[in-house]
Amino acid sequence: MTLSAQSLLSADSLAQIDKEVAKYPADQKPSAVMAALRIAQVEKGWLAPATIESVAQYLGMPTIAVYEVATFYNMYQLEPCGRHKITVCTNLPCQLQGADTVADYLKQKLGIGFGETTPDGRFTLKEGECMGTCGSGPLCLHNNHTMHAHLSPETVDKLLDELK
Amino acid sequence: MPLITIDDQQIEIAAGSTVMDAARAAGIYIPHFCYHKKLSIAASCRMCLIEVEKAPKPLPACATPVTDGMVVRSYSAKAVEAQKGVMEFLLINHPLDCPICDQGGECQLQDIAVGYGGVASRYAEAKRVVKEKDLGPLVATDMTRCIHCSRCVRFGQEIAGIMELGMPGRGEHTEVMPFLEHHVSSELSGNVIDLCPVGALTSKPFRFSARSWEMARRKGISPHDGLGSNLALQVKDNRVMRVTPVDNEAINECWLADRDRFSYQALNSAERLTRPMVKDGGRWVEVDWPKAMAFAAGALKVIRDTHGASAIGFIASPHQTVEELYLFQKLARALGCENIDSRIDRVDFSGRRDGVEWLGMAVTDLNKLDRVLLVASTVRKEQPLIAQRLRQAVKKGAQVNVVHCADDDLLCSVANKLIARPSDLVNILAQVAKAVGADIDGLSDVVVSDAARAMAASLKSGEKKAVLLGAVAQQHPAASELHVLAQAIAKATGATLGFLVDSANAVGAGVVGCRPRQGGLNAAAMFVAPKKAYVILGAEPELDAADSAVAHQALAGAELVIALSPFKTAGADYAQVMLPVAAYAETAGSYVNMEGRLQSWCAAIPPQGEARTAWKVLRVLGNQFGLAGFDQDSAEQVLAEALPEGEATVRARLNNEIADVTVAHLNAAAGIERLGDTAVYQLDAYSRRAPALQVTVDGQVGHAAMACGALIARLGLSEDKPVKVRQSDAEVVFKLMRDDRLPDNVVRLAGGLAAAVQLGPRFGPISLEKM
Numbered sequence: 001m002t003l004s005a006q007s008l009l010s011a012d013s014l015a016q017i018d019k020e021v022a023k024y025p026a027d028q029k030p031s032a033v034m035a036a037l038r039i040a041q042v043e044k045g046w047l048a049p050a051t052i053e054s055v056a057q058y059l060g061m062p063t064i065a066v067y068e069v070a071t072f073y074n075m076y077q078l079e080p081c082g083r084h085k086i087t088v089c090t091n092l093p094c095q096l097q098g099a100d101t102v103a104d105y106l107k108q109k110l111g112i113g114f115g116e117t118t119p120d121g122r123f124t125l126k127e128g129e130c131m132g133t134c135g136s137g138p139l140c141l142h143n144n145h146t147m148h149a150h151l152s153p154e155t156v157d158k159l160l161d162e163l164k
Numbered sequence: 165m166p167l168i169t170i171d172d173q174q175i176e177i178a179a180g181s182t183v184m185d186a187a188r189a190a191g192i193y194i195p196h197f198c199y200h201k202k203l204s205i206a207a208s209c210r211m212c213l214i215e216v217e218k219a220p221k222p223l224p225a226c227a228t229p230v231t232d233g234m235v236v237r238s239y240s241a242k243a244v245e246a247q248k249g250v251m252e253f254l255l256i257n258h259p260l261d262c263p264i265c266d267q268g269g270e271c272q273l274q275d276i277a278v279g280y281g282g283v284a285s286r287y288a289e290a291k292r293v294v295k296e297k298d299l300g301p302l303v304a305t306d307m308t309r310c311i312h313c314s315r316c317v318r319f320g321q322e323i324a325g326i327m328e329l330g331m332p333g334r335g336e337h338t339e340v341m342p343f344l345e346h347h348v349s350s351e352l353s354g355n356v357i358d359l360c361p362v363g364a365l366t367s368k369p370f371r372f373s374a375r376s377w378e379m380a381r382r383k384g385i386s387p388h389d390g391l392g393s394n395l396a397l398q399v400k401d402n403r404v405m406r407v408t409p410v411d412n413e414a415i416n417e418c419w420l421a422d423r424d425r426f427s428y429q430a431l432n433s434a435e436r437l438t439r440p441m442v443k444d445g446g447r448w449v450e451v452d453w454p455k456a457m458a459f460a461a462g463a464l465k466v467i468r469d470t471h472g473a474s475a476i477g478f479i480a481s482p483h484q485t486v487e488e489l490y491l492f493q494k495l496a497r498a499l500g501c502e503n504i505d506s507r508i509d510r511v512d513f514s515g516r517r518d519g520v521e522w523l524g525m526a527v528t529d530l531n532k533l534d535r536v537l538l539v540a541s542t543v544r545k546e547q548p549l550i551a552q553r554l555r556q557a558v559k560k561g562a563q564v565n566v567v568h569c570a571d572d573d574l575l576c577s578v579a580n581k582l583i584a585r586p587s588d589l590v591n592i593l594a595q596v597a598k599a600v601g602a603d604i605d606g607l608s609d610v611v612v613s614d615a616a617r618a619m620a621a622s623l624k625s626g627e628k629k630a631v632l633l634g635a636v637a638q639q640h641p642a643a644s645e646l647h648v649l650a651q652a653i654a655k656a657t658g659a660t661l662g663f664l665v666d667s668a669n670a671v672g673a674g675v676v677g678c679r680p681r682q683g684g685l686n687a688a689a690m691f692v693a694p695k696k697a698y699v700i701l702g703a704e705p706e707l708d709a710a711d712s713a714v715a716h717q718a719l720a721g722a723e724l725v726i727a728l729s730p731f732k733t734a735g736a737d738y739a740q741v742m743l744p745v746a747a748y749a750e751t752a753g754s755y756v757n758m759e760g761r762l763q764s765w766c767a768a769i770p771p772q773g774e775a776r777t778a779w780k781v782l783r784v785l786g787n788q789f790g791l792a793g794f795d796q797d798s799a800e801q802v803l804a805e806a807l808p809e810g811e812a813t814v815r816a817r818l819n820n821e822i823a824d825v826t827v828a829h830l831n832a833a834a835g836i837e838r839l840g841d842t843a844v845y846q847l848d849a850y851s852r853r854a855p856a857l858q859v860t861v862d863g864q865v866g867h868a869a870m871a872c873g874a875l876i877a878r879l880g881l882s883e884d885k886p887v888k889v890r891q892s893d894a895e896v897v898f899k900l901m902r903d904d905r906l907p908d909n910v911v912r913l914a915g916g917l918a919a920a921v922q923l924g925p926r927f928g929p930i931s932l933e934k935m
Binding site: 049052053062063064065067068070071072 | 321326327328329330331332333334341342343344
């Protein structure tokens with residue numbers, strides 16, 4: 001096991017993690033693991049093993065325990081992905097509102113399937129689970145943070161044009 | 165106390181207990197996989213579902229607390245239906261490969277499937293297949309068989325103190341694995357083999373060599389550290405095939421250190437000595453026993469008659485049995501020789517000691533301590549299960565304070581630590597002594613640091629306390645000064661003074677008199693002023709001695725060396741006679757552990773080849789000289805003679821007090837120095853001949869020279885590269901590894917290494933040079 005004293009994360013990310021850690025009692029630093037992974041992923045784009053090790057060291061956790069969390073939730077990205085990750089909800093309520101059409105359109109337009117990245121590294125397409133706002137389906141999530149509702153082939157075209 | 169009814173049986177049990185606890189107390193078996201008495205509750209397997217009156221659904225017995233008046237049915241129709249349902253789910257992904265599975269015959273899943281499984285599976289879809297994991301040389305995996313009970317994961321977190329295995333993934337995609345391709349490196353890792361209820365984790369050295377029902381289980385005691393772990397030696401065709409623990413709450417609970425578990429490999433080593441051998445014109449010749457004995461006795465007699473009995477040295481390994489050590493010293497004394505010792509790795513014998521050093525308390529008391537001062541102990545590697553007990557104490561709020569030469573990770577939180585070079589150790593401990601206001605002379609010039617003051621504050625609080633001296637403290641060149649300081653600290657703080665005894669029968673050796681008395685020489689003195697002849701029982705002084713180079717020179721230059729050993733490589737280059745004696749599993753015998761507990765066992769297998777039990781060999785040697793009192797017929801008779809009152813005789817001789825020592829070595833030496841503590845798998849003749857242990861992470865690290873990054877950089881060296889190590893005019897090449905837990909100017913190079921014999925003392929000046 002390598003003991004790198006220097007964390008791979010930027011000072012800005014570490015400051016954000018510190019803010020999350022401060023929300024919990026001093027002896028329960030590991031409680032901030034999900035937030036820390038999220039912040040690390042925003043900085044690095046994905047969670048490489050070395051990034052996970054950095055988070056573990058910073059929170060004083062066994063690396064495997066951090067890895068458990070990272071593999072449990074599907075919004076953590078464990079492989080490199082495109083600049084724009086588009087996650088389309090394919091659960092039943094969205095499906096009934098035409099999610100399949102939207103997904104097929106995305107696949108055809110980008111030339112990739114779910115879990116794949118365009119050769120230019122611009123887009124990654126992912127299949128998502130219910131995002132909790134079924135009333136505004138079909139839905140997609142851009143880079144885990146921005147939600148786009150009421151999708152149709154036209155709105156998808158507009159969205160893809162905006163994402164450079 | 166709540167009164168509950170399980171299967172019409174009324175049980176009164178402490179509030180806070182679970183239904184599983186109550187059932188176990190009443191002797192009612194509830195099927196389970198994830199539940200384990202020593203681990204936390206997971207309730208993940210659901211096999212222990214039971215029916216509770218007024219509860220709408222079946223509840224897991226392991227996670228349901230008892231309430232007064234609770235009525236539980238463990239095999240009602242509803243409970244059994246639930247259990248059968250769980251079983252069907254568990255078997256969905258489990259391969260039907262019992263005939264080629266090592267767990268077959270001792271598999272909980274197999275057993276419970278007989279009771280609760282269906283005749284055929286209704287599942288026709290594809291089964292889950294999991295990629296194999298490489299966990300290192302001790303634990304074999306077959307992860308497709310895993311049923312996700314998480315026992316191995318919890319063991320790492322809760323007992324071993326290091327979470328090396330985890331369960332990444334979710335649902336069906338969950339897999340037990342280490343992070344990336346890391347090996348499991350814990351010194352307790354073998355326990356996951358016992359914990360795994362299926363064949364997912366099995367023993368790599370044992371794999372595919374026998375079935376559980378083909379082996380007889382015979383009781384034995386571990387021949388390594390001073391704990392005396394209880395072993396089940398599993399024997400097939402007069403061969404020990406594997407070793408598993410025997411539950412003993414007072415000693416090893418249900419665990420074993422890897423050293424105890426895998427060292428049996430040495431019993432079947434190609435290095436075993438199976439026939440007596442005599443050196444004839446520089447060549448080893450196999451002879452029969454009468455010839456060998458006549459030669460040994462005759463040659464020894466010549467030495468005694470020409471140079472006197474004091475020209476002989478008797479050196480025994482502290483891993484030999486009470487019976488053997490008793491007859492060994494009896495033989496020496498009957499021959500008129502007082503040069504008898506088993507403390508081969510010690511160098512400082514100054515001061516007046518009135519008894520045999522021991523733990524000072526019961527092993528179970530360690531769990532109840534509030535404050536601990538560990539003095540120069542690499543406890544995790546020396547006594548892995550003692551470290552485990554201290555870890556449990558820390559969980560209950562104990563504060564562990566560490567004074568040592570290396571900041572080794574104890575895998576538990578440490579309240580205060582003072583890490584210094586070996587030559588600075590006396591000064592550091594003196595600071596703590598001064599800070600606690602110990603009544604001891606010679607500390608007026610000692611400057612107390614803040615860290616020492618903090619440690620003193622910790623030691624002054626709390627109720628139950630102990631000051632424990634580890635192996636490095638006992639092997640240290642100023643061991644007596646450390647002892648007297650520790651004694652003063654213990655007195656000032658109301659703590660118990662104890663020794664973490666590092667060999668299986670060091671206490672027994674002391675009790676039966678394997679120590680020089682008036683006019684005799686101790687082990688170190690016997691090598692510094694070489695003797696004409698040596699009789700060696702089980703020991704390898706050229707490896708284990710405090711100064712291996714001096715010991716080797718003395719042995720090589722002696723006119724006669726008689727080696728009684730199970731191994732032909734021990735003493736082959738300097739002995740004149742090698743007498744094959746039985747290994748620990750092949751002889752009846754007894755050990756006294758560090759708490760003064762006497763444990764006896766019977767031979768599990770016959771000695772290999774023509775080897776004889778050592779006590780018989782010693783008895784016959786006595787007969788050869790025509791000495792009186794060498795006519796014992798059994799090991800029991802020897803034991804009765806050695807310890808007439810049994811454990812009471814032992815207890816009467818235990819005493820940790822020391823007097824007549826002046827604290828003088830308060831100034832650290834200049835320059836780089838060696839820290840030569842014993843590597844975990846170089847402790848004794850058995851562990852160093854177990855191939856599986858040697859290729860573990862610990863086994864490999866034990867063969868390297870280690871230094872901190874700052875020292876490596878200052879000397880212009882590079883880590884993970886060979887480096888010339890120079891000590892006392894000798895030069896040997898070792899791999900240099902970086903360990904930032906070492907203080908500056910310290911090179912950690914284990915004692916007991918064959919490659920390091922010429923380097924000499926375990927402590928003292930050393931230098932590193934670029935290749």
